[in-house]
Amino acid sequence: MTVPIGRSSRAAPLALQGLILVSVAWLAVMATSLIAPVLPLMARHFADAPNAKELVQLTIALPALMVALFAVPIGLLIDRVDRIGVLIGGLLLYAAAGLAPTLLDTLPAILASRCVVGVAEAVVMTAGTALLADLFDGPSRERWFALQTGSATLVSIVVLALGGALGEVSWRTPFFVYALPSIFAVLVWRLVSRPVDVAGVPASQEPVVDGGWSALTAPALTTLLASVAFYVVVIQLPFLLTTRGYAAPSQIGLGAALAAAAVPLGSVLFRILARRSVAARMAISFALSAAGFLLMAHQTGYAGTLAGAFINGVGSGLALPTLLTWATGGDNAHHRGRSTGAWNTAFFLGQFLSPIVFAMLSLAHGAETALRLLAGVCAVAFVASLAALYRQGRFMARRVLDAKGVSRCT
Numbered sequence: 001m002t003v004p005i006g007r008s009s010r011a012a013p014l015a016l017q018g019l020i021l022v023s024v025a026w027l028a029v030m031a032t033s034l035i036a037p038v039l040p041l042m043a044r045h046f047a048d049a050p051n052a053k054e055l056v057q058l059t060i061a062l063p064a065l066m067v068a069l070f071a072v073p074i075g076l077l078i079d080r081v082d083r084i085g086v087l088i089g090g091l092l093l094y095a096a097a098g099l100a101p102t103l104l105d106t107l108p109a110i111l112a113s114r115c116v117v118g119v120a121e122a123v124v125m126t127a128g129t130a131l132l133a134d135l136f137d138g139p140s141r142e143r144w145f146a147l148q149t150g151s152a153t154l155v156s157i158v159v160l161a162l163g164g165a166l167g168e169v170s171w172r173t174p175f176f177v178y179a180l181p182s183i184f185a186v187l188v189w190r191l192v193s194r195p196v197d198v199a200g201v202p203a204s205q206e207p208v209v210d211g212g213w214s215a216l217t218a219p220a221l222t223t224l225l226a227s228v229a230f231y232v233v234v235i236q237l238p239f240l241l242t243t244r245g246y247a248a249p250s251q252i253g254l255g256a257a258l259a260a261a262a263v264p265l266g267s268v269l270f271r272i273l274a275r276r277s278v279a280a281r282m283a284i285s286f287a288l289s290a291a292g293f294l295l296m297a298h299q300t301g302y303a304g305t306l307a308g309a310f311i312n313g314v315g316s317g318l319a320l321p322t323l324l325t326w327a328t329g330g331d332n333a334h335h336r337g338r339s340t341g342a343w344n345t346a347f348f349l350g351q352f353l354s355p356i357v358f359a360m361l362s363l364a365h366g367a368e369t370a371l372r373l374l375a376g377v378c379a380v381a382f383v384a385s386l387a388a389l390y391r392q393g394r395f396m397a398r399r400v401l402d403a404k405g406v407s408r409c410t
Helices: 014-025 027-033 036-045 052-078 083-102 107-135 138-167 173-191 214-243 249-272 278-298 302-329 333-365 367-409
Strands: none
Touching (some): 027 083, 052 333, 138 249, 214 302, 214 333, 214 367, 249 278, 302 333
């Protein structure tokens, strides 16, 4: 088995390198959460511009769309060139584009800068996750993936609060925080080592084991569904609470914090179920998501709505590291960029599509019915996971019987 790191005189301990790469992934939540509190201020500042409100809202949506569009091409790129160099370049580009609105005075220019932020985010997420998979293997990799996905929601709470506090000064002030990736670039350059195998050969020269794009189809489609379900709660919970009569900022803030806190608990559940198969973990995840959506649909009180959101969050916290592990589990370093790129494309496409899907369902049937329909979709995915688990069990039983037959013959 490959030991996927190469030590150098500047390389930091593995745990520190892992923490740096996990921290790099937090930039994904910073792309949206940091400026969310100042969107109304931006809309007022650009009130004279045509369609100002809609264009300001696009500043949140565009980075996710850019990640969905560019993650796979970037993944293919980093399978052929130095990943650390690409990651450092992405971090510096993220900082430059993120800071740009502090100087820009037109909405089209700001939207263009947000598109560049999205491209840089695609670089950072794809290269950073690939390097994390290079550094760690097996159960250790799974633990780091769980930390990466589970910690992001907690960071989003901090970033939202920071954006709101800085927004008291000016709508431009939160954008200065986008200088942070330049510090990450220095840390990656100085402390993160390039992956090599035990013989000292670069990991990109490992023998190629290629399952092809078909091997990524199932994890990518499942990730898309899980991402849509995850962001329904993240995006729609404040609106759902408001329509149910719980419009106080303290009530909405508590609800959002509780739902976010559930995701790390799902990551803990992922660790507990580490010996279970992907199908078993996804069955539990989809069962939790279906139950959460049903509870949110039928229990319209404050406590019932939050209980459903919390249960759904636990399911999402279990799903995300499971799906990331699944997507990267059958590759080697030669194709790791492709697999992490495909996963990021599916996840961020789900983030972009989630409000659109929910809006279409709500306009046609109402919010409660939309939640019931989503519960039904998750229930179908639960049954599909059980079917996959059953097929795995039969396959393993057949292998055991075949092995016993061979041993008797010998």
